Amino acid sequence: MATMHDVARLARVSVSTVSYVLTGTRPISQATRDKVLAAMAELDYQPNAMARGLASRRSRxxxxxxxxxxxxxxxxxxxxxxxxxxxxxxxxxxxxxxxxxxxxxxxxxxxxxxxxxxxxxxxxxxxxxxxxxxxxxxxxxxxxxxxxxxxxxxxxxxxDFEQTVRQAVEHLVGLGHRRIVYVNHSAATIAAGYGPAVRTRDAFVAAMSGHGLEPVMIPAEDSAAGGRAALTAALDQAPDLTAVLAMNENAIFGILGELAVRGLAVPHDVSVVSMVTSPQVAELATPALTAMTSPxxxxxxxxxxxxxxxxxxxxxxxxxxxxxCALEIRGSTGPAPRPTAAAGGGDTVPTRSGPPGT
CATH class of the missing domain: 3.40.50.2300 (Response regulator)
Structure with missing residues (x-):
């Protein structure tokens, strides 16, 4: 293992000069500093962090x-x-x-x-x-x-939550989705002023309004049970929803589970986008999640x-x-369900799959 003396010998400087380069306790010319650093690199010298800290009054x-x-x-x-x-x-x-x-x-x-x-x-x-x-x-x-x-x-x-949410909404709108629900963090987290929850809430309202669409946001506890409860609340509030945008990594699998229990296929019936997510988490789902990948x-x-x-x-x-975040399209998003005429009126409702086995 190389020592400070080895560095000094290779750089043809004194040991104290090497020390000054490491600690910054005295000014050293750039040419001398470059010689010392080059010698350290050549010898793969690893300075003692504790010694440097004592000399410079830093803990590093x-x-x-x-x-x-x-x-x-x-x-x-x-x-x-x-x-x-x-x-x-x-x-x-x-x-x-x-x-x-x-x-x-x-x-x-x-x-x-x-x-x-x-x-x-x-x-x-x-x-x-x-x-x-x-x-x-x-x-x-x-x-x-x-x-x-x-x-x-x-x-x-x-x-950049504003751009991230805008791009996620544009992806879904481009697929024909008009009834999009945003599942955020918990109500307590939002009330406490957690930056990402507050900023994405406001960005979702702006992005949906920019497309002339109604923004619907559902808070969710950070758990699978919270995700199931949020999906139930979302369907109660917007029974014609065709897409879910979620920024709650712990709730997302509860959302997917509740969709399956209700016989709603992803993405045939409901598309799902996971916000601020790692590829490792996105690939755990079946189908793999379209995600706004966290940097x-x-x-x-x-x-x-x-x-x-x-x-x-x-x-x-x-x-x-x-x-x-970067949009990475996987298997959980697709075209919005095709509207069909509702019985007894001129309104339309999305065509959905029935429960498993039907």
Missing amino acids: IVGLLMPMDERGLGATETAFVTGAAAAASAAGYHLVLSPVGVGDLDDLRRLASQRMLDGAVLMEVQVEDGRVAALQEAGVPLVLIGRTGDTTGLAYVDI GSALGRMAVEALLRRLEDGGDDDHQRLLP
Whole structure:
């Protein structure tokens, strides 16, 4: 294993110069820095993170702060974490996952006061999020994955929910669907101001209204049972629905199950689009789900890179970037059912499959 002395010998500089390049405690010319970095790369030298931290008064640890419950992390959420971890590791930092929610401000302040973290990336952001002010008051550099209502002076990366929802609705409308129901997160989550739930709700209303269609939104608990209940409520409110747009990964399989129990085939009777979903989750369903695929890994990486620029350059760059989800068409969407004349009147209703066996 190469040592600092090996690097100094190959670069033809002193050991202290190698140390200064690593810690940034003294200015070094760009030419000398380039020689040292080239020697490190050639020798595959891995600096001791603890030693660097002591010299620079940094821990070289960044925190990824996000609330978690007993369900843990799903495949879509995990992509954010792996993207962030890879970016931190590539820069010689360690990423620590801490389950700090909006209601854990005292824990967050204690964590910040211990100075264990050089900076933090905040996930699951609410429109009004007390964690932001708590970290700012403690002087902890931070970047958000998500957005608060007022983003003045904040660095963030987030999904472009407006474009994502608009594209999903356009896909369904292009297939002839006119009665589309949106299944969101729970009513409590929306009321608490969870950014994605609030923004997709508003974007759905705008997208449907833009096509002259009535927006129908149903909240759902984050579970299969919640999905079944949401589908029942959707059919009660819009019995002529032909498409479901859902941004609730834990509820989507309950929605599919309830459709099957009612003898409604996907996509022949009802098309389904899953919002902000990983390909791994989309492929679990039968048929595989048409999805607005989450850019989670890219957003995790971008957030950490923006944070490290703040730490390394000492700047106050208000990095703000939105990425839309990508539409990936699979087997769960198809043309809207063909309307047929209703008995005893001139209205039309969609033609649907009957219960299994009919």
